[in-house]
Amino acid sequence: MSSYASTASIAQIADRIRGASHIAVLTHARPDGDAAGSVLAAVRAMRAVGLRAKGYFCGSVDPNIQSLAQSDETVHGNPPTMDSTIDLALLVDTGSWNQVEPLDGWLKSMAGRVVGLDHHGRGDPIASDRVVDTTAAAATQVVAELVDALGIDLRQHGGRYSIAEALFVGLATDTGWFRFESVTPAVLALASRLLAAGVDHTHLHQVLEENGRPARLGITARALSSVTLHREGRIAIMLLGESDFAATGAGSDDIGGIVNIPLTIRGIEMSCLLSEQSTGITKCSFRSKPMGEGHRDIDVNAFAAQFGGGGHVRAAGARIAMPLAQARARVESAVAALDVGGHS
Ligand SMILES: [Mn+2]
Structure with a gap:
Protein backbone atom coordinates (compact mmCIF):
# COMPACT_ATOMS: atom_id res chain seq x y z
CA MET A 1 0.00 0.00 0.00
CA SER A 2 2.92 2.36 0.65
CA SER A 3 3.89 2.71 -3.01
CA TYR A 4 0.52 4.02 -4.12
CA ALA A 5 1.52 7.12 -6.10
CA SER A 6 1.45 8.47 -9.64
CA THR A 7 3.27 6.37 -12.24
CA ALA A 8 2.22 8.43 -15.26
CA SER A 9 1.23 11.94 -16.34
CA ILE A 10 -2.21 13.07 -17.46
CA ALA A 11 -0.81 13.38 -21.01
CA GLN A 12 0.33 9.74 -20.90
CA ILE A 13 -3.11 8.60 -19.66
CA ALA A 14 -4.73 10.63 -22.46
CA ASP A 15 -2.42 8.87 -24.97
CA ARG A 16 -3.37 5.43 -23.62
CA ILE A 17 -7.05 6.39 -24.01
CA ARG A 18 -6.61 7.74 -27.57
CA GLY A 19 -4.82 4.49 -28.46
CA ALA A 20 -7.74 2.32 -27.30
CA SER A 21 -10.98 1.58 -29.11
CA HIS A 22 -13.36 0.30 -26.44
CA ILE A 23 -12.98 1.55 -22.89
CA ALA A 24 -14.63 0.46 -19.67
CA VAL A 25 -14.74 3.14 -16.96
CA LEU A 26 -14.88 1.61 -13.50
CA THR A 27 -15.02 2.85 -9.94
CA HIS A 28 -15.54 1.59 -6.42
CA ALA A 29 -18.60 -0.45 -5.52
CA ARG A 30 -21.56 1.57 -4.25
CA PRO A 31 -20.47 4.68 -6.18
CA ASP A 32 -20.90 8.02 -4.44
CA GLY A 33 -21.23 11.38 -6.20
CA ASP A 34 -17.52 11.67 -6.93
CA ALA A 35 -17.21 8.10 -8.21
CA ALA A 36 -20.27 8.39 -10.44
CA GLY A 37 -19.40 11.93 -11.56
CA SER A 38 -15.89 10.78 -12.50
CA VAL A 39 -17.23 7.83 -14.47
CA LEU A 40 -19.87 9.87 -16.31
CA ALA A 41 -17.51 12.75 -17.15
CA ALA A 42 -14.90 10.30 -18.49
CA VAL A 43 -17.46 8.34 -20.54
CA ARG A 44 -18.85 11.55 -22.08
CA ALA A 45 -15.36 12.87 -22.89
CA MET A 46 -14.29 9.59 -24.52
CA ARG A 47 -17.46 9.42 -26.58
CA ALA A 48 -16.87 13.02 -27.63
CA VAL A 49 -13.52 11.98 -29.16
CA GLY A 50 -15.20 9.10 -30.99
CA LEU A 51 -14.28 6.19 -28.72
CA ARG A 52 -16.59 3.44 -27.55
CA ALA A 53 -16.94 3.86 -23.78
CA LYS A 54 -19.27 2.79 -21.01
CA GLY A 55 -19.34 3.11 -17.23
CA TYR A 56 -19.72 0.02 -15.03
CA PHE A 57 -21.25 0.26 -11.55
CA CYS A 58 -21.21 -2.48 -8.89
CA GLY A 59 -23.10 -2.78 -5.63
CA SER A 60 -26.15 -0.73 -4.77
CA VAL A 61 -26.37 2.61 -6.54
CA ASP A 62 -28.34 5.49 -5.03
CA PRO A 63 -31.20 6.14 -7.48
CA ASN A 64 -30.59 9.90 -7.27
CA ILE A 65 -27.00 9.34 -8.37
CA GLN A 66 -28.08 6.89 -11.10
CA SER A 67 -30.52 9.54 -12.38
CA LEU A 68 -27.52 11.64 -13.44
CA ALA A 69 -26.63 9.04 -16.10
CA GLN A 70 -28.21 8.50 -19.49
CA SER A 71 -29.58 5.00 -19.84
CA ASP A 72 -26.86 3.89 -22.29
CA GLU A 73 -23.93 5.40 -20.36
CA THR A 74 -23.71 2.83 -17.57
CA VAL A 75 -24.15 -0.87 -16.92
CA HIS A 76 -24.96 -2.06 -13.44
CA GLY A 77 -24.33 -5.54 -12.08
CA ASN A 78 -22.63 -7.56 -9.38
CA PRO A 79 -20.38 -8.03 -11.26
CA PRO A 80 -21.58 -6.34 -14.43
CA THR A 81 -21.14 -8.28 -17.68
CA MET A 82 -17.96 -7.06 -19.34
CA ASP A 83 -17.88 -6.92 -23.16
CA SER A 84 -15.05 -9.04 -24.61
CA THR A 85 -13.95 -6.28 -27.00
CA ILE A 86 -12.94 -3.91 -24.19
CA ASP A 87 -9.24 -3.13 -24.69
CA LEU A 88 -8.66 -0.60 -21.89
CA ALA A 89 -10.10 -0.01 -18.42
CA LEU A 90 -10.02 3.38 -16.70
CA LEU A 91 -10.38 3.08 -12.92
CA VAL A 92 -11.44 6.29 -11.17
CA ASP A 93 -11.78 7.44 -7.53
CA THR A 94 -10.21 4.28 -6.09
CA GLY A 95 -7.18 2.06 -6.40
CA SER A 96 -8.03 -0.50 -3.75
CA TRP A 97 -8.72 -4.14 -4.50
CA ASN A 98 -11.12 -4.28 -1.56
CA GLN A 99 -13.28 -1.54 -3.15
CA VAL A 100 -13.56 -3.25 -6.54
CA GLU A 101 -14.09 -6.76 -5.25
CA PRO A 102 -16.93 -7.77 -7.66
CA LEU A 103 -14.61 -6.94 -10.59
CA ASP A 104 -11.31 -8.23 -9.29
CA GLY A 105 -11.19 -11.32 -11.51
CA TRP A 106 -11.93 -9.27 -14.60
CA LEU A 107 -9.43 -6.55 -13.62
CA LYS A 108 -6.72 -9.18 -13.09
CA SER A 109 -7.43 -10.49 -16.60
CA MET A 110 -6.84 -6.91 -17.84
CA ALA A 111 -3.42 -6.54 -16.17
CA GLY A 112 -1.33 -3.96 -18.01
CA ARG A 113 -4.46 -2.58 -19.70
CA VAL A 114 -5.80 -0.65 -16.71
CA VAL A 115 -5.13 3.07 -16.21
CA GLY A 116 -6.20 5.05 -13.15
CA LEU A 117 -7.13 8.51 -11.92
CA ASP A 118 -7.44 8.88 -8.17
CA HIS A 119 -7.07 11.23 -5.21
CA HIS A 120 -6.81 8.73 -2.34
CA GLY A 121 -3.67 8.25 -0.27
CA ARG A 122 -3.97 4.48 -0.10
CA GLY A 123 -4.42 1.91 -2.79
CA ASP A 124 -2.97 -0.98 -4.73
CA PRO A 125 -1.18 -1.07 -8.08
CA ILE A 126 -4.32 -2.16 -10.01
CA ALA A 127 -3.69 0.48 -12.69
CA SER A 128 -0.13 0.24 -14.02
CA ASP A 129 -0.36 3.78 -15.41
CA ARG A 130 -2.05 6.06 -12.91
CA VAL A 131 -2.28 9.63 -11.68
CA VAL A 132 -2.80 9.84 -7.92
CA ASP A 133 -3.22 13.45 -6.79
CA THR A 134 -3.86 13.54 -3.05
CA THR A 135 -4.09 17.34 -3.19
CA ALA A 136 -7.24 17.03 -5.32
CA ALA A 137 -10.46 17.48 -3.31
CA ALA A 138 -12.32 15.14 -5.65
CA ALA A 139 -11.43 12.59 -8.29
CA THR A 140 -13.39 14.73 -10.75
CA GLN A 141 -10.72 17.40 -10.30
CA VAL A 142 -8.23 14.91 -11.79
CA VAL A 143 -10.73 13.77 -14.45
CA ALA A 144 -11.16 17.44 -15.46
CA GLU A 145 -7.45 17.47 -16.36
CA LEU A 146 -7.98 14.43 -18.57
CA VAL A 147 -10.97 16.10 -20.27
CA ASP A 148 -8.77 19.14 -20.96
CA ALA A 149 -5.93 16.91 -22.23
CA LEU A 150 -8.38 15.26 -24.64
CA GLY A 151 -9.34 18.74 -25.85
CA ILE A 152 -13.03 18.31 -25.11
CA ASP A 153 -15.48 21.13 -24.38
CA LEU A 154 -16.95 20.81 -20.87
CA ARG A 155 -20.40 21.59 -22.28
CA GLN A 156 -20.47 18.31 -24.28
CA HIS A 157 -23.56 16.38 -23.30
CA GLY A 158 -24.40 12.78 -22.62
CA GLY A 159 -28.02 13.70 -23.12
CA ARG A 160 -29.63 15.60 -20.27
CA TYR A 161 -26.42 16.32 -18.38
CA SER A 162 -23.03 17.58 -19.53
CA ILE A 163 -19.42 16.71 -18.73
CA ALA A 164 -19.37 19.88 -16.62
CA GLU A 165 -22.34 18.70 -14.56
CA ALA A 166 -20.73 15.30 -13.91
CA LEU A 167 -17.49 16.99 -12.82
CA PHE A 168 -19.42 19.40 -10.59
CA VAL A 169 -21.28 16.57 -8.83
CA GLY A 170 -17.96 15.02 -7.74
CA LEU A 171 -16.42 18.32 -6.73
CA ALA A 172 -19.47 19.41 -4.72
CA THR A 173 -20.21 16.13 -2.97
CA ASP A 174 -16.62 15.31 -1.99
CA THR A 175 -16.21 18.79 -0.47
CA GLY A 176 -19.52 18.76 1.42
CA TRP A 177 -20.79 21.35 -1.07
CA PHE A 178 -17.61 23.42 -0.75
CA ARG A 179 -17.29 23.41 3.04
CA PHE A 180 -14.32 21.13 3.75
CA GLU A 181 -10.67 22.09 4.27
CA SER A 182 -9.94 20.36 0.97
CA VAL A 183 -11.48 23.37 -0.79
CA THR A 184 -8.60 25.29 -2.37
CA PRO A 185 -8.41 28.13 -4.87
CA ALA A 186 -8.02 25.41 -7.55
CA VAL A 187 -11.31 23.81 -6.47
CA LEU A 188 -13.20 27.09 -6.69
CA ALA A 189 -11.47 27.97 -9.98
CA LEU A 190 -12.71 24.68 -11.45
CA ALA A 191 -16.17 25.24 -9.95
CA SER A 192 -16.18 28.66 -11.61
CA ARG A 193 -15.30 27.12 -15.01
CA LEU A 194 -18.05 24.54 -14.54
CA LEU A 195 -20.69 27.17 -13.73
CA ALA A 196 -19.52 29.17 -16.75
CA ALA A 197 -20.04 25.96 -18.79
CA GLY A 198 -23.70 25.96 -17.78
CA VAL A 199 -23.93 23.84 -14.62
CA ASP A 200 -27.27 24.30 -12.83
CA HIS A 201 -25.88 23.85 -9.31
CA THR A 202 -29.13 24.42 -7.43
CA HIS A 203 -30.80 21.74 -9.57
CA LEU A 204 -27.98 19.27 -8.82
CA HIS A 205 -28.20 20.07 -5.10
CA GLN A 206 -31.93 19.45 -5.18
CA VAL A 207 -31.50 16.12 -7.02
CA LEU A 208 -28.80 14.84 -4.66
CA GLU A 209 -29.49 16.44 -1.27
CA GLU A 210 -33.19 17.36 -1.15
CA ASN A 211 -34.63 14.26 -2.67
CA GLY A 212 -34.68 11.74 0.19
CA ARG A 213 -37.42 9.23 0.84
CA PRO A 214 -39.67 9.76 3.87
MN1 LIG B 1 -13.60 10.87 -4.19
Missing part, protein backbone atom coordinates in the same frame (compact mmCIF):
# COMPACT_ATOMS: atom_id res chain seq x y z
CA ALA A 215 -38.07 6.69 5.51
CA ARG A 216 -34.94 8.79 5.89
CA LEU A 217 -36.60 10.73 8.73
CA GLY A 218 -37.35 7.56 10.69
CA ILE A 219 -33.88 6.10 10.30
CA THR A 220 -32.31 9.48 11.19
CA ALA A 221 -34.37 9.58 14.40
CA ARG A 222 -33.17 6.08 15.31
CA ALA A 223 -29.54 6.95 14.61
CA LEU A 224 -29.74 10.09 16.76
CA SER A 225 -31.43 8.26 19.61
CA SER A 226 -28.57 5.73 19.59
CA VAL A 227 -25.80 8.31 20.11
CA THR A 228 -23.27 7.59 22.84
CA LEU A 229 -20.44 9.98 23.65
CA HIS A 230 -16.91 8.81 24.41
CA ARG A 231 -13.59 10.33 25.44
CA GLU A 232 -15.07 13.21 27.47
CA GLY A 233 -17.64 14.00 24.79
CA ARG A 234 -15.18 14.30 21.92
CA ILE A 235 -16.35 11.23 19.99
CA ALA A 236 -19.91 10.22 19.06
CA ILE A 237 -20.90 6.71 18.05
CA MET A 238 -24.26 5.91 16.44
CA LEU A 239 -25.61 2.44 15.77
CA LEU A 240 -28.17 1.19 13.27
CA GLY A 241 -29.10 -2.47 13.39
CA GLU A 242 -31.05 -4.58 10.95
CA SER A 243 -34.12 -4.08 13.16
CA ASP A 244 -33.88 -0.28 12.72
CA PHE A 245 -33.90 -0.65 8.94
CA ALA A 246 -36.78 -3.13 9.12
CA ALA A 247 -38.87 -0.93 11.45
CA THR A 248 -38.46 2.25 9.41
CA GLY A 249 -38.49 0.75 5.92
CA ALA A 250 -35.17 2.48 5.25
CA GLY A 251 -32.32 1.00 3.26
CA SER A 252 -28.63 1.76 3.08
CA ASP A 253 -29.33 4.45 0.47
CA ASP A 254 -31.34 6.41 3.05
CA ILE A 255 -28.54 7.04 5.57
CA GLY A 256 -26.11 9.19 3.59
CA GLY A 257 -24.94 12.22 5.59
CA ILE A 258 -26.40 11.12 8.93
CA VAL A 259 -22.85 10.53 10.22
CA ASN A 260 -22.18 14.27 9.95
CA ILE A 261 -24.98 15.37 12.31
CA PRO A 262 -23.08 14.90 15.62
CA LEU A 263 -20.29 17.15 14.29
CA THR A 264 -22.75 20.07 14.50
CA ILE A 265 -22.26 19.87 18.29
CA ARG A 266 -19.50 21.94 19.96
CA GLY A 267 -16.66 19.78 21.24
CA ILE A 268 -17.53 16.70 19.21
CA GLU A 269 -14.55 16.19 16.92
CA MET A 270 -15.26 12.74 15.54
CA SER A 271 -18.44 10.91 14.59
CA CYS A 272 -18.89 7.21 13.83
CA LEU A 273 -21.96 5.58 12.28
CA LEU A 274 -22.10 1.79 12.38
CA SER A 275 -24.84 0.28 10.24
CA GLU A 276 -25.58 -3.38 9.92
CA GLN A 277 -25.81 -4.18 6.20
CA SER A 278 -26.82 -7.80 6.45
CA THR A 279 -26.14 -10.46 9.03
CA GLY A 280 -22.41 -10.53 9.50
CA ILE A 281 -21.41 -7.23 7.86
CA THR A 282 -21.30 -3.82 9.54
CA LYS A 283 -20.54 -0.73 7.49
CA CYS A 284 -18.70 1.98 9.43
CA SER A 285 -18.49 5.64 8.47
CA PHE A 286 -16.08 7.97 10.24
CA ARG A 287 -15.92 11.77 10.09
CA SER A 288 -13.81 14.34 11.91
CA LYS A 289 -13.71 18.11 11.97
CA PRO A 290 -10.87 20.60 12.45
CA MET A 291 -10.66 21.88 16.04
CA GLY A 292 -8.52 24.95 15.44
CA GLU A 293 -4.95 26.14 15.62
CA GLY A 294 -2.58 24.00 17.66
CA HIS A 295 -4.98 21.08 18.09
CA ARG A 296 -3.91 17.66 16.88
CA ASP A 297 -6.97 16.65 14.87
CA ILE A 298 -8.21 13.09 14.48
CA ASP A 299 -7.19 11.38 11.23
CA VAL A 300 -10.13 9.09 10.42
CA ASN A 301 -8.26 7.64 7.42
CA ALA A 302 -5.69 6.19 9.83
CA PHE A 303 -8.49 5.16 12.21
CA ALA A 304 -10.35 3.30 9.45
CA ALA A 305 -7.15 1.56 8.36
CA GLN A 306 -7.28 -0.49 11.60
CA PHE A 307 -10.36 -2.16 10.14
CA GLY A 308 -9.00 -2.55 6.62
CA GLY A 309 -10.79 0.60 5.44
CA GLY A 310 -9.63 4.06 4.46
CA GLY A 311 -10.56 7.31 2.78
CA HIS A 312 -9.45 10.77 3.80
CA VAL A 313 -8.36 12.56 6.99
CA ARG A 314 -11.88 13.96 7.53
CA ALA A 315 -14.00 11.21 5.95
CA ALA A 316 -13.34 7.50 5.82
CA GLY A 317 -15.09 4.19 6.07
CA ALA A 318 -14.65 0.50 6.62
CA ARG A 319 -16.64 -2.69 6.39
CA ILE A 320 -16.23 -4.97 9.38
CA ALA A 321 -17.18 -8.60 8.76
CA MET A 322 -18.99 -8.90 12.09
CA PRO A 323 -22.55 -8.36 13.34
CA LEU A 324 -23.30 -4.95 14.85
CA ALA A 325 -22.65 -5.84 18.51
CA GLN A 326 -19.18 -7.22 17.81
CA ALA A 327 -18.28 -4.44 15.37
CA ARG A 328 -19.38 -1.94 18.02
CA ALA A 329 -17.03 -3.51 20.56
CA ARG A 330 -14.14 -3.34 18.08
CA VAL A 331 -14.79 0.32 17.27
CA GLU A 332 -15.32 1.29 20.93
CA SER A 333 -12.01 -0.26 21.93
CA ALA A 334 -10.26 1.55 19.06
CA VAL A 335 -11.92 4.79 20.22
CA ALA A 336 -10.74 4.13 23.77
CA ALA A 337 -7.18 3.70 22.50
CA LEU A 338 -7.23 6.76 20.24
CA ASP A 339 -4.80 9.58 20.99
CA VAL A 340 -7.14 12.56 21.37
CA GLY A 341 -7.14 16.04 22.78
CA GLY A 342 -3.44 16.70 22.28
CA HIS A 343 -1.68 19.61 20.71
CA SER A 344 0.36 19.47 17.56
